[in-house]
Amino acid sequence: MQQWYQCPSCGVTVAFGARFCGNCGASLNWPIQQTQPPPVNQQQIQQSRSYEQQRRGTIFGALGVVFAVLSLGFFPIIFGAVALAFGVIGIVRGSTVLGAVAIVLGVLFAFIGALWGAAVWSNLLA
Numbered sequence: 001m002q003q004w005y006q007c008p009s010c011g012v013t014v015a016f017g018a019r020f021c022g023n024c025g026a027s028l029n030w031p032i033q034q035t036q037p038p039p040v041n042q043q044q045i046q047q048s049r050s051y052e053q054q055r056r057g058t059i060f061g062a063l064g065v066v067f068a069v070l071s072l073g074f075f076p077i078i079f080g081a082v083a084l085a086f087g088v089i090g091i092v093r094g095s096t097v098l099g100a101v102a103i104v105l106g107v108l109f110a111f112i113g114a115l116w117g118a119a120v121w122s123n124l125l126a
Contacts, residue, residue: 057095060086064102071109076117080110 083106
């Protein structure tokens, strides 16, 4: 089982044996003879992981909403599908509400964008 400890610079949890902190880039020079990681509060580790997962989910959900809005004017099928994918990833990563909003808007705006594009092109070709 992987053991975790906290970065002495920023406090983010990092895997035991890592050479650098993935968050702040601090060098993690632990003594060679040290075979056990320093003690860490397990509750802090769980909270840190939960927060990181929620933050990543929020980022994916927000990107999904941005792509949904873009699907109204530019390549609605492509941007709508991307919005749908980011919404699903947002839900899986922990941002349920924003991910669901991205999915609904992605499908709705892709449909509206496709209809709008068809209407514009039919008027241009007529």
